[in-house]
Amino acid sequence: MEILPIAHIECDFDSKFGIPRQSGVVKELTARIVFAHEFRNPEAFRELDGFSHIWLLWDFSETHKDKWSPTVRPPRLGGNKRVGVFATRSPFRPNAIGLSVVRLVSIDFDCADAPVLVVEGADLMNGTPIYDVKPYLPYADSIPDAVGGFTDAIQQNQPLLDVCYADGAEERLASLYADKFGADEARRKIMALEQILSNDPRPHYQHDASRVYGMTFAGIDIHFVVSENKITVI
Amino acid sequence: MEILPIAHIECDFDSKFGIPRQSGVVKELTARIVFAHEFRNPEAFRELDGFSHIWLLWDFSETHKDKWSPTVRPPRLGGNKRVGVFATRSPFRPNAIGLSVVRLVSIDFDCADAPVLVVEGADLMNGTPIYDVKPYLPYADSIPDAVGGFTDAIQQNQPLLDVCYADGAEERLASLYADKFGADEARRKIMALEQILSNDPRPHYQHDASRVYGMTFAGIDIHFVVSENKITVI
Numbered sequence: 001m002e003i004l005p006i007a008h009i010e011c012d013f014d015s016k017f018g019i020p021r022q023s024g025v026v027k028e029l030t031a032r033i034v035f036a037h038e039f040r041n042p043e044a045f046r047e048l049d050g051f052s053h054i055w056l057l058w059d060f061s062e063t064h065k066d067k068w069s070p071t072v073r074p075p076r077l078g079g080n081k082r083v084g085v086f087a088t089r090s091p092f093r094p095n096a097i098g099l100s101v102v103r104l105v106s107i108d109f110d111c112a113d114a115p116v117l118v119v120e121g122a123d124l125m126n127g128t129p130i131y132d133v134k135p136y137l138p139y140a141d142s143i144p145d146a147v148g149g150f151t152d153a154i155q156q157n158q159p160l161l162d163v164c165y166a167d168g169a170e171e172r173l174a175s176l177y178a179d180k181f182g183a184d185e186a187r188r189k190i191m192a193l194e195q196i197l198s199n200d201p202r203p204h205y206q207h208d209a210s211r212v213y214g215m216t217f218a219g220i221d222i223h224f225v226v227s228e229n230k231i232t233v234i
Numbered sequence: 235m236e237i238l239p240i241a242h243i244e245c246d247f248d249s250k251f252g253i254p255r256q257s258g259v260v261k262e263l264t265a266r267i268v269f270a271h272e273f274r275n276p277e278a279f280r281e282l283d284g285f286s287h288i289w290l291l292w293d294f295s296e297t298h299k300d301k302w303s304p305t306v307r308p309p310r311l312g313g314n315k316r317v318g319v320f321a322t323r324s325p326f327r328p329n330a331i332g333l334s335v336v337r338l339v340s341i342d343f344d345c346a347d348a349p350v351l352v353v354e355g356a357d358l359m360n361g362t363p364i365y366d367v368k369p370y371l372p373y374a375d376s377i378p379d380a381v382g383g384f385t386d387a388i389q390q391n392q393p394l395l396d397v398c399y400a401d402g403a404e405e406r407l408a409s410l411y412a413d414k415f416g417a418d419e420a421r422r423k424i425m426a427l428e429q430i431l432s433n434d435p436r437p438h439y440q441h442d443a444s445r446v447y448g449m450t451f452a453g454i455d456i457h458f459v460v461s462e463n464k465i466t467v468i
Contacts, residue, residue: 001236001237001238001293001330001365002235002236003235003237003329003331004328004329006328006329022371022373022374023374024374024377025374039328041304043304043305043318044304044305044318044319044320045318045320045321046305046316046317046318046321047317047318047321047383047384048318048320048321048383049383050321050381050382050383050384050386051321051380051381051382051383052377052380052381053377053380053381055333057291057329057331057333059235070275070277070278071277071278071280082280083280083281084277084278084279084280084281084282085278086278086279086282086367086368086369087279087280087281087282087284087285087369088369089368089369089371093366094238094240094273094365094366095237095238095240095291095365095366096235097237097291097331097365097366099289099291099333099368101374101375101377131235131328131329131331132327132328132329132331133320134320134323134333135320135321135322135323135382135383135385136377136380136382137256137323137382137385138377138378138379138380138381138382138386139256139382139385140256140257140258140259140335141335141375141376141377141380142375142376142377142378142380143258143286143287143335143370143372143375143376144372144376144378145372146285146286146287146370146372146375146376147284147285147286147287147372148284148285148286148369148370148371148372148373149281149282149283149284149285149369150281150284151369151371151373152284152372
């Protein structure tokens with residue numbers, strides 16, 4: 001079947017580095033779902049505002065591969081243990097479609113590219129193509145007593161690292177974001193960034209305390225070092 | 235993006251009529267997920283057996299349409315009220331991909347077409363192509379306090395109809411299923427069928443007590459009439 005993007009996401013991640021490993025992990029992250037012209041029909045969204053959460057079906061566009069891999073190494077298992085690809089949400093699967101639930105904050109019916117969905121908690125890169133938006137149906141989709149296999153043993157929403165700043169770094173960051181977004185929005189960007197950092201954004205588990213890592217968040221380059229359980233923005 | 239089926243489902247629904255409107259509604263329904271040859275690699279399923287539930291991404295193959303519809307009439311709203319297609323799980327959407335969570339009962343590594351996933355609660359028609367199998371991650375996917383919009387007002391798991399039998403119909407049904415499947419499996423088929431019937435399998439809300447409806451379940455043609463809140467298998 002040929003599937004075509006109906007929308008794309010606009011958010012603060014311009015590269016894969018730093019994106020939370022599942023949706024909902026960093027709740028402060030806001031994003032916009034902007035639809036292609038033919039789907040900008042307010043009728044198609046009637047009654048959607050009654051739902052608190054929506055599913056996104058999206059394109060693992062950064063990791064399209066010619067071949068799928070029968071086993072993968074989930075980052076949260078330290079990147080060493082191999083499990084079957086169908087036991088993970090890894091992108092290296094036969095059909096590269098991602099599935100994420102996000103909080104629906106509002107529907108903007110008045111902006112230039114309306115209707116736009118404003119969402120929180122997305123684990124998608126800026127510009128990711130979206131194939132479908134579906135309402136989250138609590139009576140069918142929420143299974144609180146479901147057993148999550150090897151993921152149950154991982155403390156998923158527990159921050160891994162304490163976030164610190166080198167001398168002057170906190171003020172510099174605050175002023176860079178304030179110039180770009182104003183004081184209020186700057187505070188939200190920094191709260192989101194600190195959550196991302198506390199979740200250990202390094203691609204694989206490493207103990208290299210001398211290495212300076214870099215990521216871009218909301219248009220600002222952030223550099224940091226990690227030592228023991230401390231992550232220091234420099 | 236071109237997506238290709240990786241598996242298909244084998245279950246008791248040979249037509250759309252009678253299929254529950256969401257997964258999990260009729261828990262007694264068992265089905266098999268049979269993979270295409272290139273995916274019959276036990277390694278790809280390593281550690282999947284630790285999960286109690288899985289997501290299926292599947293093809294609304296019976297309802298492929300050239301054009302999507304901005305609004306649809308959900309059956310559970312009586313088939314009269316129109317809501318936006320993105321506020322529903324209706325098949326009449328731009329990309330005809332269905333999303334269902336099912337219980338993973340077991341993985342059969344020994345049968346002829348192994349590995350086969352044995353699942354419960356699927357709302358799919360027999361033969362439906364499947365594009366992806368993903369583990370259900372309780373920490374990310376289960377949101378018990380999510381608000382379900384207009385679906386919250388519908389008593390989703392409340393049976394709508396009392397199931398009765400015309401004289402001799404119950405015995406005849408039991409013997410037909412027993413001949414086909416043996417006594418134990420026959421009892422399970424009848425339990426599942428009664429749940430399907432109690433959920434009102436009629437395509438749209440109707441008050442026509444004189445009409446005889448028919449559906450096929452597990453290879454047996456079932457006829458019934460509906461009057462008030464009583465459904466009678468004849």
